Amino acid sequence: MVRKNRYQQYSEPLPERGPVESLIYWRDxxxxxxxxxxxxxxxxxxxxxxxxxxxxxxxxxxxxxxxxxxxxxxxxxxxxxxxxxxxxxxxxxxxVSLPQEKVKEVSEVAVAHINAAVVELRRLFLVEDLVDSIKFGVLLWTLTYLGAWFNGMTLIIIAWVALFSLPKVYETNKTQIDANLEIVRTKLAEITSKVKAAIPIGKKAEEKKDQ
Structure with a gap:
């Protein structure tokens, strides 16, 4: 019953947040x-x-x-x-001048994201969590193949096309996509738990956190 209500909630249209979202979702x-x-x-x-x-x-x-x-x-x-x-x-x-308050607000948001990214990269490169660092390594390894197949401009073009297509596709098929993503997330969580349980380093790290 809870799952049904959640999917009913997913079927509702996404709220409008501003002109950028209006462009991406092809409102006009x-x-x-x-x-x-x-x-x-x-x-x-x-x-x-x-x-x-x-x-x-x-x-x-x-x-x-x-x-x-x-x-x-x-x-x-x-x-x-x-x-x-x-x-x-x-x-x-x-x-056409930029309002100072808006520039300050955007700058603060950008700095906050940069700081969060730096902290996360430090955590991954210095192997705070072994499983997370391994997953990050797999991602980097995948990017090497992407770099061999496509140049930077091609990836930007693909990203731009995806920006104006994927959100609309997701909005139209939200219920089915969320159901499948939930299954994938559950499987990944199970696999991650099994890997952490099988790695001694992961067990020691969890014991230290519990203490």
Whole structure:
């Protein structure tokens, strides 16, 4: 009965947390599509051209577009004898400065994550828990194969596509995915417990913690 209620809770839609989540979950395809396609296009361009070339060409393309639009609006205003003014007046008056409180908040969150990562890496590299360090070693060993198969830019492109696809797939099939993940977590917990019980070092570490 408890399991059923939990799955019913999983079937509820995910709460909205902000514009980023709205983009990732494709709440408005007219916004998510251009963001996903635009960034993907830039990432694909970076696989064939240098960063400087991509930035220069994109900037030149944008500048050409704004200059052309400005000249076009000036011609229209001269022919129609209207006083609409600068076509980008609203954008020029828009405040693009970063709020100090938001920057401070983001910096504090980033520092907290960095500190937590440093502590965790120290724990893994200095083998505080043998089983965790072995699992970390297996992960690093897997990454060596990923590095041999894909370069960094390819992995970034895959991550970007996954960011805009996996969350939506998870939201749509939340109940089934959570049920399968629960089975996998239970199996991993059982295997980890058996490995720790079979390793003398793990037993000593647990005895010290109990004392």
């Amino acid at each position: 395809p007219k916004k998510s599509g251009p963001v996903f396609g635009g960034v993907l296009l830039v990432l694909l361009a970076l696989t064939y051209f240098s960063l400087i070339s991509v930035v220069a060409y994109l900037s030149l393309l944008g500048l050409t577009g704004t200059i052309s639009f400005r000249i076009y609006k000036n011609i229209v205003q001269a022919v129609q004898k209207t006083g609409d003014g600068h076509p980008f007046k609203d954008l020029l008056e828009f405040d």
